[in-house]
Amino acid sequence: MTTLGERETRSMSVSRTWSAWSCTVRLTVDDPAVLGAACGALKALMDRVDKAASRFRLDSELAAVNRRAGSMVPVSRLLVDLVDVSLVAASISGGAVDPTVGAAVVAAGYDQDIVAVRNRLSKTAASPVPASGWQNVQLNRKLAMVGVPKGTLLDLGATAKAWTADRAALVLSRRHGCAVLVEIGGDLRAAGTPAEPWVIGVAEREGDPVAKVTLSHGGLTTSTRTARRWATHKGEAHHVIDPRTGAPADGPWRTASVWAPTAVRANTFSTALVATGEAALGRLTLAGHPARLVADDGEITELAGWPSASRAA
Amino acid sequence: MVTQEPHSERSRWLRRAGAAAIATAVLGAGGTGLVVAVLSTQQADGSTGTTASSDDSDSSNSSSDDQGSSSSSGSGLGSTHQGSPTQGGSNGS
Numbered sequence: 001m002t003t004l005g006e007r008e009t010r011s012m013s014v015s016r017t018w019s020a021w022s023c024t025v026r027l028t029v030d031d032p033a034v035l036g037a038a039c040g041a042l043k044a045l046m047d048r049v050d051k052a053a054s055r056f057r058l059d060s061e062l063a064a065v066n067r068r069a070g071s072m073v074p075v076s077r078l079l080v081d082l083v084d085v086s087l088v089a090a091s092i093s094g095g096a097v098d099p100t101v102g103a104a105v106v107a108a109g110y111d112q113d114i115v116a117v118r119n120r121l122s123k124t125a126a127s128p129v130p131a132s133g134w135q136n137v138q139l140n141r142k143l144a145m146v147g148v149p150k151g152t153l154l155d156l157g158a159t160a161k162a163w164t165a166d167r168a169a170l171v172l173s174r175r176h177g178c179a180v181l182v183e184i185g186g187d188l189r190a191a192g193t194p195a196e197p198w199v200i201g202v203a204e205r206e207g208d209p210v211a212k213v214t215l216s217h218g219g220l221t222t223s224t225r226t227a228r229r230w231a232t233h234k235g236e237a238h239h240v241i242d243p244r245t246g247a248p249a250d251g252p253w254r255t256a257s258v259w260a261p262t263a264v265r266a267n268t269f270s271t272a273l274v275a276t277g278e279a280a281l282g283r284l285t286l287a288g289h290p291a292r293l294v295a296d297d298g299e300i301t302e303l304a305g306w307p308s309a310s311r312a313a
Numbered sequence: 314m315v316t317q318e319p320h321s322e323r324s325r326w327l328r329r330a331g332a333a334a335i336a337t338a339v340l341g342a343g344g345t346g347l348v349v350a351v352l353s354t355q356q357a358d359g360s361t362g363t364t365a366s367s368d369d370s371d372s373s374n375s376s377s378d379d380q381g382s383s384s385s386s387g388s389g390l391g392s393t394h395q396g397s398p399t400q401g402g403s404n405g406s
Contacts, residue, residue: 013400023406161406185406190389197391201399208404212397218389224405255405259390290388307392 013194015181020046021161022114022228023185024206027168030194031178038172042182045171049164052079053156055102056113065146066102066154072138072147080144083137086159089268090134095243096272096280098131102153104246108237109230117230128246157239162221162267165189169263181215186222186270189263190215204255204294211292213307219263223270224255224294240274251277255294258284259306265289 015028016039027042029035052075054060061079075083086099107126110117137154138147148154161184169182169191179192190198200220201210205227213220225238225248242249256273260266269289272280284291290306302308 015400024402024404026401028400181401183401183403186403187406188401188403197389197393198400199393199397201402202404203402204405206402206404210399210402212393212395212399214391214393215401216389216391220390220403222403222405227405257403259388261389290390305388305390307390 013179013181013198021050021184023161024183025185026181026183027172028181028183028198029172029176029178030192031176034172034176034178038176038180041172041175042168045168046164046184048078049082049160052076053082053160055105055153055155055157062154062156065148066152069148069152070150072140072145075144075146077144079146080139080141082156082160082163083139083146083154084141085163085264086154086156087134087137087139089159089264092265092283093268093272093280094283095131095134096276097158097268098134098243099154099156099158100131100134100137100148100152101241101243101246102155103129103151104131104241104243105155105157105239106153107246108239108241108248109232110228110237110239114228114230114239130246131241131243158271159264159267161185162187162189162219162263165263166219186224186257187263187267188215188220190217190219193217202257202292215259218259218261219266220257220259221263221267221270222255222257223267223274225249225274226254240271242275244276249275249277251275252295253277253293254296257292259290260287 012032013028013030014032014035015026016035017024017026019025027039029038050057051060053062055062057063061075065073065075083099089097090099107129132149132152136149136152165182165184165187166189169180169189173180173192179190179194181188181190181198188200194216197214197216200213200215202213202222203210204222204224223240225240228239229236238248240249241247242251251274253273256270258266258270260269266289269280269284269287269291273284273291273293284303288304291303292306293301293303295301
């Protein structure tokens with residue numbers, strides 16, 4: 001039998017915050033007893049994802065796939081899942097979130113961890129390289145093999161964080177039987193049934209004024225071109241690439257926040273809105289997911305049931 | 314000369330064969346309809362299901378599971394007082 005005190009303890013949320021992947025990671029659970037184990041599991045999963053899909057590790061499986069472009073490369077089931085999800089995101093977004101933008105990201109100057117890119121002297125950005133096209137990625141799920149055409153570099157950065165948040169939240173919630181909130185950078189996923197919905201601060205960048213909303217389930221992500229920026233000889237560049245041009249996106253919205261049933265799906269739309277602007281709006285409207293868009297001049301547009309009471313504080 | 318008994322046996326066999334064929338057709342059509350209904354329901358939110366799986370201890374949670382869990386009805390967002398303490402942040406990255 002559960003006593004009142006046990007219920008109160010159990011409903012008390014606790015969280016732990018650390019840095020990884022050049023962003024803030026936070027895990028919140030409503031059962032204090034499982035926090036340590038849950039954090040360990042999340043860190044282990046992130047390590048595995050990093051070894052599989054990091055663009056900045058020479059020993060990652062993704063690096064091997066990119067080095068051996070033009071041939072099918074045997075990979076782990078984990079990388080199969082990550083590539084699979086990136087292709088689903090590309091399909092849902094009509095190509096606005098394309099995993100073959102790797103060469104374009106490198107051409108823009110983002111060829112190392114963002115901290116190293118920022119700290120080095122201004123690098124000459126190469127000419128934009130349009131994405132070669134996600135349809136050209138070969139994925140054999142049964143044999144666990146991935147191949148890309150010669151000259152193509154895969155970049156799973158747009159979907160890997162969200163996938164990890166989704167997976168960790170689902171696994172930890174089921175394993176420990178509690179409500180879980182996983183936050184990796186701007187990508188959040190809530191799983192389980194919290195006693196009260198989580199209160200989330202939505203901001204363009206960490207430290208900026210927040211608009212508060214509650215999140216009971218699903219994914220909430222924010223993509224922006226105001227955060228990961230670096231200097232080039234042509235001026236500042238950022239990491240959200242428009243696959244059509246291969247250049248850093250220059251659309252009407254600098255930041256987009258989207259709710260969807262999963263973090264991957266939310267991130268697909270928030271990234272697509274920043275990457276291709278109006279072209280992604282039709283798909284978002286059809287999907288009916290709530291969204292909050294911040295235009296270049298700071299004007300805020302709230303769509304499809306985004307809580308209108310939220311105000312930047 | 315043909316006797317009456319073999320004829321009635323043949324008729325009974327034909328009736329049973331006919332009934333079996335009808336039952337097979339009905340079950341087949343019903344089963345197909347059920348499959349179509351299930352697939353339609355799975356795709357009702359516009360998601361594209363995938364079949365990839367993972368090889369870790371929680372292999373039941375494949376990417377297709379994530380898509381499947383998207384059947385939660387309604388948005389998970391709501392309003393709150395701006396003075397409420399936050400428990401998480403979605404900061405652009």
